[in-house]
Amino acid sequence: MTTKTLSTWREQLLASLDEAKISSQLDENSADWEYIESEMIKFGSLSHSTLDIDDIQRRALQLFATQTKDFRLLVHFLRTLQHAAIAEELVIAATVASAYMQHYWDISYPSNPRLKLRLTQQILKRFESVKNSFCQQATPEQRDDILGEFAYLAQFWHTSQPSLSTQMDELSQAYQHQAYQHIENTQKSTIIVEESVKKEPINEVKTPSQAPVSVTSEAEQHHVEINQSDDRQxxxxxxxxxxxxxxxxxxxxxxxxxxxxxxxxxxxxxxxxxxxxxxxxxxxxxxxxxxxxxxxxxxxxxxxxxxxxxxxxxxxxxxxxxxxxxxxxxxxxxxxxxxxxxxxxxxxxxxxxxxxxxxxxxxxxxxxxxxxxxxxxxxxxxxxxSSSLSLQSEQQEIMTCFEQEGLNAALLMIDNAISITTEPRQRFYLQLLSAQLFEASKMSSIANVYFNQLYQDALRYSLSEWEPNLLSQLASKAEHQQNSSSHRE
Known part of the structure; x- marks a missing residue:
């Protein structure tokens, strides 16, 4: 399933209908609706293997696009995405649910709030039942996506349906808790912890000045693929x-x-x-x-x-x-x-x-x-x-340190300089120097990520952000000039 698929589905789900159709009940004699209802019975049964999920989804979307926005149809459609507990499909289910609620919650059939509430709870219970599977498979961006949709729904129902809003908060917490558990279990099996760190008294843990840890060379690093296709990537x-x-x-x-x-x-x-x-x-x-x-x-x-x-x-x-x-x-x-x-x-x-x-x-x-x-x-x-060096002399000292003591010592100097700088401009140039030192150390993957980060930052900076002290000086001069003119008058 792709982003293109989701885009197409959203178009069908949100296709324009006249007001009467939007709020209308599904025609119980509709062949497509009868087919969907009969297929739903097979979920989780001995006949499950005979289900044609694609056909159910196709028919449901066709009904959304041409006949009605009946809430019952949404419940069935989401079930086709929730049942297999596949992370990508669950994210799509949450996205579709959010889009539907935003446009049709108040006006779709059934108008009976108790019935609609009961149907909604079915959707939420299915999300709850698959949280373990989701968190075991999901990428960090998929976790961000689904939690973002849950947060939207919690806010959406905050005033009109506080009980549903509370359930969404609880669902978000359950997914977050499960994600933490999965990450911890993964860390225990993959991260190598030096036993000496565990056994040393706290006051004997060596600081950077005592035993600097070397950054490995390019040949020993993991390859980093730079992906800027969207913010999440x-x-x-x-x-x-x-x-x-x-x-x-x-x-x-x-x-x-x-x-x-x-x-x-x-x-x-x-x-x-x-x-x-x-x-x-x-x-x-x-x-x-x-x-x-x-x-x-x-x-x-x-x-x-x-x-x-x-x-x-x-x-x-x-x-x-x-x-x-x-x-x-x-x-x-x-x-x-x-x-x-x-x-x-x-x-x-x-x-x-x-x-x-x-x-x-x-x-x-x-x-x-x-x-x-x-x-x-x-x-x-x-x-x-107040006692920090000028940018130019600071950079020269860092370069000298790099040439004489190596990358780690130079990076430590850069970080110390960043920690006391108050000017975004100075901070930017120090970060640029970090990237240049990584590049000079044949660590191109890391250097390229830094260069890309700095390029994006540079595009966003305004003059007031880049040189706040300069703007303050100019404002002070302008105010002084105005005051002088007023006195002369």
Whole structure:
């Protein structure tokens, strides 16, 4: 099933009909409807193998396009996509359901709200029953897609059908929880954890200055295919590179910065919310958060990796970044903790209203504790920023370091410089230097991802974003000139 198929189906589902037909009941004598009804009985029975799913779908779509938008027809159509528990088809089912509800929920047959509610619960129960299968198969982008559709439906029913909205929130939480479980199980079987990290006392974990971890050469890396066909594919490309960097150089912050860029770069607007700031988004399960916090007493790199993975699935779980930073700090990775804080601060500076939004259970996106942590670090950064070198001399020092001490030492210098810079322009050029150093080190896959990221960023920058201090100076000069003119008059 392809995007083209979904597009064609949407056209048929949403095909224009006159008002009478849209709200009409299916003709019980329709040959197509009789066929569909008779075939539905076979689902899960001994006759299941005789089902012609394609024909059922074709007939249902034809009825949608020409006869009616009867809700019962949608229930049957979605069942053909839900029953096999195939991830791609379940995403399509959720997408079709959202499109239908948006256009026909209030006006389609049956008009009896109790009957329509009961039929809707059948749809939701089928989504609930296949969550395990979905999470075992689904790609990260498919998880994002289906959770996005669930969030839309929760918001759609928020006022008119609060019980359905609550069920959608619970469904989202169930899918998220199952996704976390699957990822954890996968990590346990694929990630090699050094036993020495587990056994060492926390205060003996070596910091980057004691034992820098080398980034491997191009020949030893995984090949990264750059896919910019859409935002989701580009996000996955960035996350893959971030994972490689964090795996090969766990003491360097560059991978942690890139991961956060991947999570947040395409979030340009706020999620839907009501007057109280409540969104339809499900909060991360409280038992998971409690477990992470309990493990902070004796953190490991495995714990940090698990928290980081959870963050890729929950872009608005801002408190999770504080937990990740605490784990990094306890492991002696102070500069990584600082990098996490700075990236979170930049995200909040771009969308400050996130400070006032809540998940569906009224858990805040960011707690007061996390906010205080950011404020304390920002004041320290501001004190350091005044003593930073000029961009040109800074770059020269980094290049000298690269030539004399190698890539890892140079990347550490770049990250330290980024952590105290306040100018987007300076930050951009430092990131560009990172890409150039990767390229000079024959690590073209990673370098190309960085070059693409920077190119996209450059297209979005406005002058006020690029040179905020310059704009402030000009505004001050203009105001001074106006005041001088007023006094002369």
């Amino acid at each position: 580009w996000k996955q490309t960035l996350l893959k590179v971030a994972s490689i960097l964090c795996e090969q150089a766990p003491n360097d912050a560059i991978g942690y910065r890139l991961r956060r860029y991947a999570i947040w770069h395409n979030i340009q607007t706020l999620p839907m919310s009501d007057k109280q700031g409540k969104t339809p988004l499900a909060a991360v399960a409280i038992d998971r958060v409690t477990d992470y916090k309990a493990q902070l007493a004796q953190p490991t790199l495995t714990l940090l990796n698990q928290i980081e993975q959870s963050l890729t699935l929950a872009p608005y779980w801002l408190d999770g970044h504080y937990i990740a930073a605490q784990a990094a700090q306890s492991l002696g990775l102070t500069h990584i903790a600082s990098a996490i804080a700075q990236e979170l601060s930049l995200f909040l500076a771009r969308l400050p209203q996130l400070n006032h939004l809540y998940f569906s259970d009224m858990t805040p996106f960011i707690s007061e504790e996390t906010r205080q942590w950011l404020n304390s670090l920002e004041s320290k950064t501001n004190n350091k920023a």
